[in-house]
Amino acid sequence: MASAGASPTARLEVPFRFTDLVDEVESVRRDPPTYVSRVGALKVPSKIxxxxxxxVTPPEAGPWVFTLAVSGGESDKEVQQLAEQHATLSAEAQKIAASKVQVVAKLKAAKERLEEIPSxxxxxxxxxxxxxxQAAEDRLAEVQEEDRIxxxxAERARAAQEKVACADAYNHSFVVALQFDSSWPVKPPTVRFQGVMHHALVDESGGMLMPFFKSIPKDDRKVHSLRLILEAIHHFLIDPLHNWGIxxxxxxxxLLSSMLAEEKxxxxxxxxxxxxxLQVKHKELxxxxxxxxxxxxxxxxxKACTExxxxxxxxxxxxxxPNEVFxxxxxxxxxxxMFVEEIFNFxxxxLPARRPNSMxxxxxxxxxxGLEPMIDELQQLLQPLGELLWGSGPGTCWDGHHCFIVRYREGEDLGLxxxxxxxDVTFNICLGLDFEGAGLQFCGIMGAANxxxxxxxxxxxxxHCVCHLGRKRHGADDISRGERLNIILWNHSSTYRKSEEYEDPPYEREEGAPDEVCVSFTHDRDYGVFKEYPVGKEHLKGRGWCPPKKFEYxxxxxDAKPAAKVSSGC
Ligand SMILES: O=C(O)CCC(=O)C(=O)O
Ligand SMILES: [Fe+2]
Structure with a gap:
């Protein structure tokens, strides 16, 4: 839990009351600030x-998680104006620089003339x-000063414009999860961006760092208020350095260059x-x-979703x-x-699209x-199923996802x-189209002897959808005819990822030689013993990691690494 370092006196004066927290949440729901949307419910997570x-199942007294979307829009007006001045000021600076060049030339000519005058x-x-x-020298001094100013x-305006570009990079609704416990309102909640967020000033899991919490203004009672926290998140998206007090x-x-890279x-x-x-086919998505x-x-x-x-x-x-693949x-x-039409429309x-992974x-x-909000909702619809199947660990508290389309057809990827x-838990939904082959092969759980x-x-x-643990080894056979598109939804649980079960899972010595269908040319150290490396993948020979040393059967x-190419020397 992030601490704002509040004094013990304040803690006594403003004790935690759940009803006060509910009132604050309801007030935001009734009358949200312009930059807030998708206000969720205050919920006790099923596990902590x-x-x-x-x-473990949390005790009666919280914590409570509240999710909503905060936008970095409405960037500072003054900064906007400064940015608009940028073009004018840069043109002016260029003109002055050009006239400096002319004056320098004049001075040079005047000096040469002086030297050429016979004794x-x-x-x-x-x-x-x-x-x-003398006149040219005086003018040059003037122009040099104008040039400097x-x-x-122009430099100040450029910096302001950069700030606006930054605000534009975060001028979007980001889902944030605030987690409160009974130290509220003396201490702030944890604040974590749940969706995709490229930002240099958040941690790997999208969590806000200490300087953010230090700079949150307090209310008249000198403790935190939900509205002030939301305002601080909004300001962080517009001008994070200012928000951090730097x-x-x-x-x-x-720091500046990594911020710029993430902003980009x-x-x-x-x-x-x-x-x-501006060009979507099915607006309802x-x-x-x-x-x-x-x-x-x-x-x-x-029926299952509603019941x-x-x-x-x-x-x-x-x-x-049993217990592994459903x-x-x-x-x-x-x-x-409709969905396939939308994908082909994209x-x-x-437009450029990043690939889901290296495979x-x-x-x-x-x-x-632009489908992140829809997938957030789909994930929430599927969450009870995760709880039912793997609720003591990977199926609980999903609060992040990576969701993508895979496509296989002749001349492109054939299998995986x-x-x-x-x-933590994967859902794999077949969209069609019309195909043969492409069986999905399952092997054991990573780290198990089998x-x-x-x-x-x-x-x-x-x-139809197939679901399984992310740690279950699997791969897709080559398609033998037609074309296949699937939606793959990778569910992440930041709560599960903090547990020892995730951080330090058991790893057993392999019980025996693998089945041929289960070997991987990207992962395994012994693929070549069982299969020929696919054409173009020979360089991976001897580069795998699985099974790790001391866990071999x-x-x-x-496999031996391929011999390095010897240059002919000519
Ligand atoms: O093609 C498939 O059905 C499997 C895809 C898959 O496992 C993945 O993309 O991680
Ligand atoms: Fe997969």
Whole structure:
């Protein structure tokens, strides 16, 4: 928990009262600041990580998590005006610099003329030449001063413009989770950006750092208020250095350059989202707030979502492998057709899209094209299922996701090498289109003695979802005909990721040689013993990490690294 270092007296004067916190939340819901949207409910998380790094059910007294979206829009008017002056001031500075060049040339010419005057010359001629040199020197001094002033003004305007560019890079609604406990309002809540956030001044998981908490203004009672915290988040998005109480001039240059690099990434992402917003095909997928329609879902799935009982969820599940792999029908054809149309519309827009990971070369990250709010909602619809299947760990408290499309067809990617996901629980939904082959092969859980032993094969079916732990080894067989598109949703739980189970999972010695279908050319040290490296992937030979040293099965033989190419020397 971040501490604002409040005095013990204040703690006594303003004790924690849950009803006060609820009142503050409800006041924000009734009358939100212009930069706030998607105000969620105040919820007790289903699990917390205790001091022994074990996930436990929280006690009665909180914590409480409140999520809402805060935008960095409405950038400072004064800064905006300064930015507008930038063009004028730079043009002025350029003009002055050009006239300085002219005056320097004049001075040079006047000096040369003076030197060329023959020695026995009239006093008047000499006098005139000296005056010309003097006048040019005086003018040069004036222009140099003007030049200095104009350059400084242009530099100030440029810095202001940079600030605006920064505000533009964060002029977007970011979902933040505030976590309160009974030290409120003496101490602030933790504040964490839940979605994609490229920013140099937040930690790896999107959490605000200490200087943010130190600078939050307090109310008349000298304690925190929810509105002041929201205002501080909004200001952080507009001008983070000012929010941290650091002037741009005194900020270390390494910090400035990493801020600029992150701003650029965020701006590039928002630029694609903003441009695509003008050419989307199905506006209902991009509504704010997002709204999933009943008719998009298979009726039994919708029933489970609305009934919210374990029985209703169990009724739709097909257990592909006990406790490890499940499937269910999720979408109707109406939704699938619309969604696929939208994806192809994005492909044909020609807008840049980052690839989901190093293995999928033709996918699109859905959070990068403006679908993040929809996926947030989908994740919340699926959360009870996560709780039901893996609620003591990876299936609990999902508060982040990486969601993307994978595409396979002739001439592009055909299948996917064996791997595990950077996901706590993965949902993999088949959008179609029309294809043959492409079985999804499952092997063991990473670190288990049978990690590379085949467990089952799942056959993708249009509109159906298969779910499994991210640590379960899996890979897709090559497609033998047609084209396949799937939505892959990787769910992340920041609570689970703090636990020892996640941080330091057990790792066992492999029980024996792997099954051929389970070996991976990107991960394994012995792939070549079982299969030929695919064409173009030979350089990976001998570079894998799995199984790690000391965890190899008996008689394990690693692949040798390919011999370095010897230059012919000519
Ligand atoms: O193609 C598939 O069905 C599997 C994709 C997958 O596992 C992944 O992208 O992580
Ligand atoms: Fe995967």
């Amino acid at each position: 990580c205790n001091s022994e790094l074990i996930l 026995p010359s009239s006093e008047a001629v000499l006098q005139a030449a000296c005056s010309a040199v 104009a350059r400084a003004a 002037s741009r001039e005194s900020a270390p240059s390494r 990434m965020n701006l590039a992402r928002l630029t694609t989202i903003r441009k695509y917003a 991009f509504e704010s707030p997002p709204r999933w329609r009943e008719e998009w879902f298979d009726p039994a799935f919708w 919210k009982t374990p029985e209703a969820w169990r009724a739709i599940l097909v257990e592909q492998l 499937s269910f029908k999720i979408f109707t054809d109406e939704f699938l057709n 492909y044909s827009s020609g 999928n070369n033709y996918g699109i990250i859905l959070n990068e094209i 090498d064996m791997h595990t996901d950077d996901s 990690h590379r032993r085949h467990t089952n094969t799942f056959k993708h079916q249009k509109g 008996a008689d394990f033989k690693p």
